[in-house]
Amino acid sequence: MKRLSSLLKISVSALLVFFSLTASGSNLYRPSAGAGEAGMGYVCVMKNGFWNSFHNQASLAFNRSLSIGFNYENRFNISDLGTRSAGITIPAGSSSIGLLYSNFGNTDFKRERTGLACGIKLSDKISAGVQVDYLSEKTSEEYSNNRSVTYETGILVTPSERLSVGIHLFNPIPNSIRKTYLPTTLRIGAGTTLSKSLFTGIEAEISTGSKLIFRTGFEYEAAKRFWLRSGFSSENSSFSFGLGYLAKIVQIDIGFLTHEKLGVTSSISLIFKIH
């Protein structure tokens, strides 16, 4: 019976790893944080915003208020495939500091990520950011646990008021100097404000060992402080949509991401802009 239980745990763990990979980009260590970003199909490397600050730390420099956010993402309506995230951004002079914690999985397989980020405006048009990450993967019983420290870095360029370009690099450290394997990811994207209320973006992403992914998405301010979002990703031909509303100091976002075979990933997030 114990043996059967172990086998079950192995298969559950394997499935969790597989599912954690799908519907959130080919790098399984990438943060899933942000329902607003999910609604746009994770086209966010060139865009400012609370959760975007953890996708491209350069955009942290534009977060000029003390904010706290919480996010919950559930993949394919399976309770074991939940990601819980919390983050805080703190303005500090000409730069901003951010802290992110997220955990995915259940008691048999858990993946945690803690990140300390800093973003700084280098000039009117250029900002840069860096984040140090502590990643941990725990599997039940005799299976090995992995821990790793790495960093990620990004720059955000705004050549004009209407155009922004974001470049983000996760884990540029050669893996040979570390025991645990971690993929390296490069994300490059450009976005433009087509009108006062419409933002569109396009992004390319590639991780070591994975295929190239293209994403495109838009955010439309349909009414004052009310946003509609949608996007498309070439990975699994996935469509996404979502909406967001800002009520005084609280922003609430909901996002849905489709997978052609596995179903829908839904997420909800709350952001409190305190000061």
Add this chain to the structure above:
Amino acid sequence: MLLILYSFSSFSQETNLSEVIMNVAEELAADEADPEGVATYIERLQELADDPVKVNTSNVDDISRLFFLSDFQVKALADYSKSSGQIISIYELANIPGFDKKTAELLIPFITINDKINIKSDAVRWRSTLITNFSIKPGIEDSTSLGSPWKILTKYKFTSGSLSGGLTSEKDPGEKFFYSSPPQTDFLSAHITYNGRGTLKKLILGDYSARFGQGTTINTGIRTALSLTAPGYMSARNEIKPYTSTDENNFFRGAAAEFSFKNLGLSLFYSKNYLDATLGSSSGSSEDFIKNFHKTGIHNTYSLVQKKDAVSEIAMGMNLSYNFRKIRFGLTWSDNKFSLPVQPETVTTNNVFAFQGDRNTLYSIYYNSLIRRILLYGELSTNELNRYAFVQGLSFRPSDRLAVNLLYRNYDAAYMSFHGRGPGNNSVTGNEKGILGNFTFEAAKHLFISAGFDRYYFPWLKYRCSSPSQGTKQEVRAKFIPSEKLAIEATYSYKASMVDIIEPIGIPKLNKIITKRIKCSLRYFLHEDLTLGTRIDYKVVDPSGSKGMLLLQDLIYRLKPFPVTVWFRFCIFNTDNWDSRLYTYENDLLYSFNIPALSGKGSRSYFMAKWDVADFAEIRIKYGITSLFEDGFTQNNKDEIKVQFKIRF
């Protein structure tokens, strides 16, 4: 505004250079038929960037050094410079008939416009440049190598008035630093050149390269029509120039002279050089024939050292040309004799037409005629067996916004030129016929479109083709330059070629390999000190369906408080196998280059810094690393370190 353009061009010079090189070099690097072509091409452009053409004080001959310009453009630039006086901005060039913004940007690294000031003092001053490159791949150790793993290259050149000279020394990885007595490095090359303005136009003693007509008889430099969508490379001009490259087998060593009497031009050359070869023995005692030539120039093992300078070759030739009002005719004679006869070990169907014997004499007649907007050119060469090589080309410029080229070539299977390189896809000028066409069109104010095709046949068998075969190349390139700061380029290329399918018995059948590739790049000069470059490549090879893709980001930054420029690249690639490999040109040290063939799954990144220590000294350091995933999780790193010192005095 002009000041802005000046400062912009000074920083963008190197960025533009690498872009110009990249456009053609990656295509050449992928061309297995011409392995040395890419090195020759890059060195030629780097040399030109190191000694740019002074457009305000140059004549047609000097401007002709811009070998990628068409004859129309060379003439138009010379006429404009004469008639308008001083050209004060690089972008003024875009207004010259036959030029556009794209061509003006192409010229940035290779010309200077503020050259009138110091011309007198510069002309007589002794100026020297010394460059030394050290490079090593620490992870690669070969116990069979004779020498250290360092690659060391030293180049010295001087100019003083009409006199110039140079010395090049190279030691490849694994080679011994000194050979023989008196001690000398594995490759040593030198020349002294006199440039005259009278009857004697040029005299070179030492090592030199030469090219006449369309190159089917003599061409030790770059071949014509080396790019499908860069029509300027269709032009071919006569030249004898000092040899400063590091290809150890394709150059002349001796003396060459160029004379000019009014409309008559005469070039003479004589060379005695030693070539690497594998020798064979028919009698079983002494080696008495050449089995094949060894062209890599690497001598890092005992067996390769045995091949070094195994045979001598005496080459001589003459070129006579005469300029009528609108047409130039030329005659070339060349003769080369080896100390041993060339003879294949066994005669097979494949090599039945291969050269045999110790002497090859070639004759050619060529012409070149520019009538208004039409340039016609052609060449007919023959050997003593009456086997021929024929080239006929047409360049047409119906408007200043459109240039069209057509080029036909037909080389007999038994035609062979050891120092010739006509336009074509085969590794030698022989056994090929084909037609090539291309155009460049300024479709809108900021949009440039060029396209080209090449359809070719190999009437006899060749390497990996056991039947007559054929191939096609097509390419479309669109470049959008909305401002001086932004350039977006997209290229689609298609290539169909044939190779044998290995079968246990009988003549192998031919398999058609189709390669399709899309390359998109974006370069943005954010401000005068920062440039960003992004690139996406996608490639599919059929019938295997093998796919390759990459995403690449470049960042070039000039640190304002210090005279330091840094280059950074990060690239992640994913290819199914070697067939779908992708080539990416990298910025590198001067007179060194790296175009890694990225295959498998992994990443490639490099960092390079250039420090201008003083007006006369520069140091460059480069570190590059390629990480490959052998089985998805195990990583294999290959890195290299390069250092360069450059001094002017």
